[in-house]
Amino acid sequence: MIGHGERHLEGKPRGVTIAVIAAIAGAWLTVLGAAPAHAQAGCNPPPKPEPLQTPLNLTLVKRQLVYYRCTRYDADLAKVLHEARAWVERRAGRVARPALVLDIDETSLSNWEEILHNDFGFIAEGDCDLNSKRACGQGAWERSARAVAIVPTVHLFNAAKAHHVAVFFVTGRRDVWGERDATEFNLHKVGYEGWSGLYLRPQESHEHSVAPYKTWARSDIEAHGYTIIANVGDQWSDLANGHAERRFKLPNPFYYLP
Numbered sequence: 001m002i003g004h005g006e007r008h009l010e011g012k013p014r015g016v017t018i019a020v021i022a023a024i025a026g027a028w029l030t031v032l033g034a035a036p037a038h039a040q041a042g043c044n045p046p047p048k049p050e051p052l053q054t055p056l057n058l059t060l061v062k063r064q065l066v067y068y069r070c071t072r073y074d075a076d077l078a079k080v081l082h083e084a085r086a087w088v089e090r091r092a093g094r095v096a097r098p099a100l101v102l103d104i105d106e107t108s109l110s111n112w113e114e115i116l117h118n119d120f121g122f123i124a125e126g127d128c129d130l131n132s133k134r135a136c137g138q139g140a141w142e143r144s145a146r147a148v149a150i151v152p153t154v155h156l157f158n159a160a161k162a163h164h165v166a167v168f169f170v171t172g173r174r175d176v177w178g179e180r181d182a183t184e185f186n187l188h189k190v191g192y193e194g195w196s197g198l199y200l201r202p203q204e205s206h207e208h209s210v211a212p213y214k215t216w217a218r219s220d221i222e223a224h225g226y227t228i229i230a231n232v233g234d235q236w237s238d239l240a241n242g243h244a245e246r247r248f249k250l251p252n253p254f255y256y257l258p
Helices: 017-033 059-072 072-092 112-117 139-146 150-161 179-189 211-223
Strands: 098-102 166-176 196-199 227-233 246-249
Touching: 059 072, 059 227, 072 098, 072 246, 098 150, 098 211, 139 179, 150 166, 166 179, 166 211, 166 227, 179 196, 196 211, 211 227
Parallel strands: 098 166, 098 227, 166 196, 227 246
Antiparallel strands: none
């Protein structure tokens, strides 16, 4: 329903210092809207990961994930969102009633603090006190509305609005008590203003995959006369089964949703 991995430098490049390279990289990330690594939880300084073993050791995999989050993730994310923005701006004036569909978690909002606190585990129930050593419950975290914006997505959102593209959020969050109000508040708080619709997964939906629900949501948007020019998400289940001219897959090695 419509409602409200590591990259190594081989030696030192001739005539260019590492400091200069770092400055250029930082400036480029600023242009793309990515946050500096030192500002991220668990990234001061970025941990040096150990080589992975076979069979994979879970602790070492987690260290690799933190290292990726602290070093390359922002740039990889910003690159895809920059491409999505260019496409939306180019396509907007050529389609009647164009629309952009955005997922929320790890697409529009970042839950990194909660993910890191829980050591990549999914804890469905319980309270959420990030200052304690207790696990943080997913529902309590979402209702706290403390997720921060993924800045390049805010830029994409604003560019779409400036080009008269309707923006719809389609999230796998459940439409249960308090969830819609908290999600709307969180989106407003970090700078998303003036969207055309927010879809939450119905409480009675029990499919193993979120793909059927998200496919239905996009088809419902189309049924209201919109052409979805871009669909952006961090899971392949966000993007499955068409109902969009183009789809943009954001990196997310931190969890998997079928």
